[in-house]
Amino acid sequence: MEDLVRAARLRGRSLDELAITDIAATRPAAGEVAIAVETVSVNQLDLNVIAGVGPGAAAALPRTLGLDPSGVITAVGSDVDPARVGERVVVKPNIPCGDCAWCLSAREADCPLQRVVGVHRDGGAAEYVVVPSTSAFDRGSLAPEVATAAVHSVPIVLNAMDAAAVSASDLVLVTGASGTLGCAAVEVALGLGARVIAASRSDLTVPDGVFAASYAEPSDIPARIAALNIGEPSVVIDVSGHGAVTAAAVATLGWKGRAAFCSSSVAATIPLDGRDFYLRRKSLVGVASADYEHVRRGLRLVSDGTVRPVIGPRFPLARIADAYRAFTAGASGKVIIDVE
Ligand SMILES: [Zn+2]
Structure with missing residues (x-):
């Protein structure tokens, strides 16, 4: 991993305050993985973070945006199987606490203490993102933009x-x-x-x-x-x-x-x-959020062709502000940001 990585960094509550900047790379801590990001998409929650409204108001600034990155695991923290390096993954945006009654009964969707990638911690609109290993799901042969488009919605x-x-x-x-x-x-x-x-x-x-x-x-x-x-x-x-x-x-x-x-x-x-x-x-x-099992089932339904996410316009990371504008203007299909 490089010491500096490019990231879409929000420094104030306006799209004008979003810039591609070099930030220090974060190393995965215990239980975490680092992912070299290929794609991430635009969600309403990104715009809520930029405006500081609703659930987006919880984001402390500066913050790297991006809820649903796809990429490849490049490093793992302690307690994570080193064999996962090289795995092609997609990130579930909502991170459950792991300790409450709902989490302990595999009802992660109903955890009242969820945190969100790109809101409560730095997200995937960057060359690298670090997330809990349990949030990084094997996407098999799914193309990164397809997995990104599916992982939140399906x-x-x-x-x-x-x-x-x-x-x-x-x-x-x-x-x-x-x-x-x-x-x-x-x-x-x-x-x-x-x-x-x-x-x-x-x-x-x-x-x-x-x-x-x-x-x-x-x-x-x-x-x-x-x-x-x-x-x-x-x-x-x-x-x-x-x-x-x-x-x-x-x-x-x-x-x-x-x-x-x-x-x-x-x-x-x-x-x-x-x-x-x-x-x-x-x-x-x-109904909000999803259990881990819903993510695994959802990715299977996309892999077998039952669900075919519609990919909309695509923008390079350098033009992420245009991606947000396209979403706001009502672009058809999932708006994708290509990080690679
Ligand atoms: Zn919980």
Whole structure:
């Protein structure tokens, strides 16, 4: 490892305060690995760190950004198998505490003490990143940009599918279906053998066998689903981040319908019809983060072609600010930063 490494370093709460600079390389401590980074992507949380809002406000500055790097392990700390040097890996962004009741029962997604790569510690928009060895997952033959695009989104969707107990007998309505999480949710539900409705405010290109429903306003959703004439959904997976969409999707559920939502980034208030909700025995659960097992399953689903992450525009590390601007402008597909 070099003594100095190039890194995208945020020094103040504005994109103008982000610069590519040389910083001292960190050596992996006990239980950690160092990774030579190939790719990292743009996530909403990066923009929250830059603006100092929401969960991004927790980042102390200066901070190296980047949640989800892919690369190759170049060094390991004590307690880590030296045979991992040379392993092609991708990093799970959320780091669980490892000691709480949830962690000890392999429910890392529900750990209340999670830290995030690129927020609470330096991230992967750099030539090298150091993370806990348990956060670096073998990506096998997956291309770095594909693993980067999948490692955050696909496991969260799997967690939501588990929370709603999705099986082949379900009719699954995915709302917010045109985004990264939504596309993954449609493909994962199909892979489970369920019938799937993909609903979005944007025009949709859906895989064969998927019913598409577009809507102008959230209140249109029940009529759009009814017009398909295929029955009431038994499950809703809502990734829209929009509480009014969540509520409209839940309204379409049949008897004992189950709903899981994975975001509240647009509007957090969910205006549910309480009477319909309890009389028809519905349930709604919020899902964030993912267990280690969801990451392993997610990477397998990408490797076997069940889930095909959509790669969007790509930028070299030197142009990372342009990558963030492309994301903010609504780029289609996952915006990738090529570090190598
Ligand atoms: Zn924990």
